[in-house]
Amino acid sequence: xxxxxQTQPGMFVQEKEAVTLDCxxxxxxxxxGLFWYKQPSSGEMIFLIYQGSxxxxxxxxxxxxxxxxxxxxxxxxxxxxxxxGDSAMYFCAMREISGNSGYSTLTFGKGTMLLVxx
Amino acid sequence: NAGVTQxxxxxxxxxxxxxxxxxxxxxxxNSMYWYxxxxxxxxxxxxxxxSEGTTDKGEVPNGYNVSRLNKREFSLRLExxxxxxxxxxxxxxxxxxxxxxxxxxxxxxxxx
Numbered sequence: 641x642x643x644x645x646q647t648q649p650g651m652f653v654q655e656k657e658a659v660t661l662d663c664x665x666x667x668x669x670x671x672x673g674l675f676w677y678k679q680p681s682s683g684e685m686i687f688l689i690y691q692g693s694x695x696x697x698x699x700x701x702x703x704x705x706x707x708x709x710x711x712x713x714x715x716x717x718x719x720x721x722x723x724x725g726d727s728a729m730y731f732c733a734m735r736e737i738s739g740n741s742g743y744s745t746l747t748f749g750k751g752t753m754l755l756v757x758x
Numbered sequence: 759n760a761g762v763t764q765x766x767x768x769x770x771x772x773x774x775x776x777x778x779x780x781x782x783x784x785x786x787x788n789s790m791y792w793y794x795x796x797x798x799x800x801x802x803x804x805x806x807x808x809s810e811g812t813t814d815k816g817e818v819p820n821g822y823n824v825s826r827l828n829k830r831e832f833s834l835r836l837e838x839x840x841x842x843x844x845x846x847x848x849x850x851x852x853x854x855x856x857x858x859x860x861x862x863x864x865x866x867x868x869x870x
Contacts, residue, residue, distance in 0.1 A: 644800075673856055685801075685848065685861035692856055731800060735856075745791070745816060746850075746859055748800040 643667065644734050644749035651754050653722045660707070661717040661752045663732030669693075673735040674715040675746065676706065680728040688730075691715055722756045729753050760784050764849050764862035771839040771869045779834040779865050781849030789852045790832035791859060792816075792824060794845040801848065807832055839869045 645664045653659040665674065676688040691699045691706045699706040707716040719726055732749040762783045771777055783790065788809045793801040793816075803816030805824040813824050821843060823835045832851075836843060846866050850859040 675858055683846070684863050685850075685859075687858040687860070690856070690858055733801075744789075745803055745806055747803070747817075748793075750798060750800040 643747045644732055646732055646749035646752050648752045649750075651752055653719075653754065653756055655724060655756055655758050656721055658718060658720045659722055659754065661719070661730050661732075661754065663715045663717065663749060665713050665715060665732075665734045667713075667734065667736055669736050671737050674706070674708070675733045675735065676704070676715075676717045677731045677733060677748075678726075678728045679731065679751070680725075685731075689717070719754075724756050724758065727754060727756045762849055762851055762860050762862035764847075764865050766865060767863065769865060769867050771836075771867065773840060773869060775839050776835070776837050777839065778836075779847055779849070779867075780831070781833060781862060782831045783849075783851040783860070784830065785851060785853070785860065786829070787851035787853050787860070788829070789854075790826065791850045791852075792822075792832070792834045793848045793850065794818065795848060795864075796845050804834065804847075839867075841869045843867065844869045 672693045674691045678686045689701045689704045691708045703720045705718045729751045731751045733746045737744045765780045791806040792804040795801045802818050807813045807826040810829045825833045846864045849862040852859045
């Protein structure tokens, strides 16, 4: 079973509008973290926002916010006031801690391509 | 302020050839990772190194070996390249459990 599911292969939004990119996750761990990355056409991976499983408030970073619903196991990314430069692939990822070792790895979803039109 | 540096940026190999992808980070991070990215598959973990001297397999380790040479460097080796290893390879590092991964710019590898 997939640990990270992004159900929207592609999304379209008009400039200046808000858009929500969906992400659901599956874990039995109590301690985990959720990340969103942006990958523009140039190919680099850009970290956007992080939400810890014990964080009580939704994370925000500028125009990015994370709508974290723990009971539903969802961590949707909300981009407010979309800009043309937001056109990119967006990846949701989950970090799980492995036992007492403290080692952890990041598991990625398959991504959502966002296109912002003028 | 280089961050994570990967070399080379592009590489074309023939089936059966070998090569090593180099990765170095200057952020004094303990953990380093190798991912591959294929269309429609997201990023999949090949190997990781939680700290200097340790390496562990990820989701897709077959056909690869790694070496954590020191705290800065983590290399990925393809001993006998196959067309299925055509991909974009990303190296990443992180500071700790709750820290984001910092990625290099990737290596685009084509195996013919």
